[in-house]
Amino acid sequence: xxxxxxxxxxxxxxxRPRIDLIAFMIDIKSKYSLKNVExxxxxxxxxxxxxxxxxxxxxxxxxxxxxxxxxxxxKLGEVYCSPVLFCELELEGIRVATAQRLLRMLRICAGHxxxxxxxxxxxxxxxxxxx
Amino acid sequence: xPQRTAFLLRKQWTLxxxxxLYRFSDARLRDYARLLSAFIAAEKQKGLAVxxxxxxxIKVSVSSLPDLKGSDQDQAAILVQLSSRSAASxxxxxxxxxxxxxxxxxxxxxxxxxxxxxxxxxxLFLANGGESYTSIVGSWFQKTFDCCFRRLAISPLxxxxxxxxxxxxxxxKTASAMxxxxxxxxxxxxxxxxxxxxxxxxxxxxDTVQKTPGEITQEEVDVFMDCLYSHFHRxxxxxxxxxxxxxxxxxxxxxxxxxxxxxxxxxxxTGVLMLLTELAISQIQ
Numbered sequence: 227x228x229x230x231x232x233x234x235x236x237x238x239x240x241x242r243p244r245i246d247l248i249a250f251m252i253d254i255k256s257k258y259s260l261k262n263v264e265x266x267x268x269x270x271x272x273x274x275x276x277x278x279x280x281x282x283x284x285x286x287x288x289x290x291x292x293x294x295x296x297x298x299x300x301k302l303g304e305v306y307c308s309p310v311l312f313c314e315l316e317l318e319g320i321r322v323a324t325a326q327r328l329l330r331m332l333r334i335c336a337g338h339x340x341x342x343x344x345x346x347x348x349x350x351x352x353x354x355x356x357x
Numbered sequence: 358x359p360q361r362t363a364f365l366l367r368k369q370w371t372l373x374x375x376x377x378l379y380r381f382s383d384a385r386l387r388d389y390a391r392l393l394s395a396f397i398a399a400e401k402q403k404g405l406a407v408x409x410x411x412x413x414x415i416k417v418s419v420s421s422l423p424d425l426k427g428s429d430q431d432q433a434a435i436l437v438q439l440s441s442r443s444a445a446s447x448x449x450x451x452x453x454x455x456x457x458x459x460x461x462x463x464x465x466x467x468x469x470x471x472x473x474x475x476x477x478x479x480x481l482f483l484a485n486g487g488e489s490y491t492s493i494v495g496s497w498f499q500k501t502f503d504c505c506f507r508r509l510a511i512s513p514l515x516x517x518x519x520x521x522x523x524x525x526x527x528x529x530k531t532a533s534a535m536x537x538x539x540x541x542x543x544x545x546x547x548x549x550x551x552x553x554x555x556x557x558x559x560x561x562x563x564d565t566v567q568k569t570p571g572e573i574t575q576e577e578v579d580v581f582m583d584c585l586y587s588h589f590h591r592x593x594x595x596x597x598x599x600x601x602x603x604x605x606x607x608x609x610x611x612x613x614x615x616x617x618x619x620x621x622x623x624x625x626x627t628g629v630l631m632l633l634t635e636l637a638i639s640q641i642q
Contacts, residue, residue: 258599293512293514293601
């Protein structure tokens with residue numbers, strides 16, 4: 227399910243399936259996208275931040291188009307205890323690899339992988355990013 | 358001395374980053390001028406010359422600009438100029454400056470401290486004139502000193518820093534308006550938005566944002582730009598933060614994201630060069 231911002235419209239609440247993972251997309255070329263994500267985060271229930279949220283940063287291929295400062299994004303990841311992934315949407319290989327990665331994360335968050343919980347996986351991802 | 362660098366003002370300079378030059382000596386500038394001149398003549402013979410029609414006799418001069426440096430550790434700037442004299446007329450005919458390029462390093466200690474002895478650090482190169490001359494001069498330097506030239510692009514993030522920094526500068530005469538140009542992405546026809554702000558209003562806004570004079574933080578730059586964006590949104594319902602900042606013009610200087618700069622005040626020339634040197638060094642590293 228794709229949404230341009232949160233909260234989701236309440237009219238369809240009863241038809242909506244359970245949400246297992248929220249990937250917030252930040253376009254490094256648009257300051258507006260960062261502001262939008264920051265505003266939407268306020269509408270997310272705290273339980274999601276136990277491994278069911280991640281930040282996906284796009285547009286990282288071209289350093290000279292940067293409108294968003296990287297420190298602001300790292301800080302977001304830290305404050306919300308969620309991993310930050312990078313993707314260049316225009317390159318098919320990276321797009322496919324990132325989609326596969328998100329799918330694997332989703333399987334874990336939905337509880338389809340026995341022995342691995344969203345929380346344990348989330349903290350694993352964060353610690354490997356620190357290295 | 359502002360008089361000596363006055364010729365650098367109000368010209369459009371294209372920016373390049375240059376890796377350190379191997380075995381460059383500022384005592385051999387006359388030799389370099391001679392060698393470069395021979396190289397250009399040879400390229401002309403090969404048919405790679407530039408001006409169609411009149412046979413041009415190109416004279417090369419390479420000189421040093423000792424005023425353009427930040428610290429004593431910086432290498433003095435080196436100026437290369439190409440002038441032409443129509444070969445048909447006599448020696449008395451006027452020489453016309455057709456191309457200028459200069460290498461400089463202002464407060465480039467980060468780079469110069471980390472290179473071996475035989476290398477000279479002049480990471481910033483600025484060119485004005487025909488692209489083909491830039492390419493010929495560039496090739497000669499690359500071949501002779503084993504260095505590498507790359508176009509220096511300026512990101513929207515860095516342009517906003519320049520907008521904030523330059524707005525804060527004091528100018529004596531009536532300053533020109535501050536202008537920001539934005540390019541709107543993903544449209545079938547390219548669209549540019551130009552946002553002009555009265556220089557006094559811009560300075561007043563910056564003065565309320567900046568906490569410590571002489572120091573600027575990323576947070577202050579963000580607040581400054583956000584104020585400008587919200588003001589624009591209130592009037593036009595357009596989110597400038599979703600567009601790409603491509604050009605910043607103030608009374609001090611104007612900069613374009615393609616790596617083009619124009620210096621407008623000699624008083625702040627070194628300051629702007631310091632910022633550009635930093636950008637060039639981060640592109641090299």
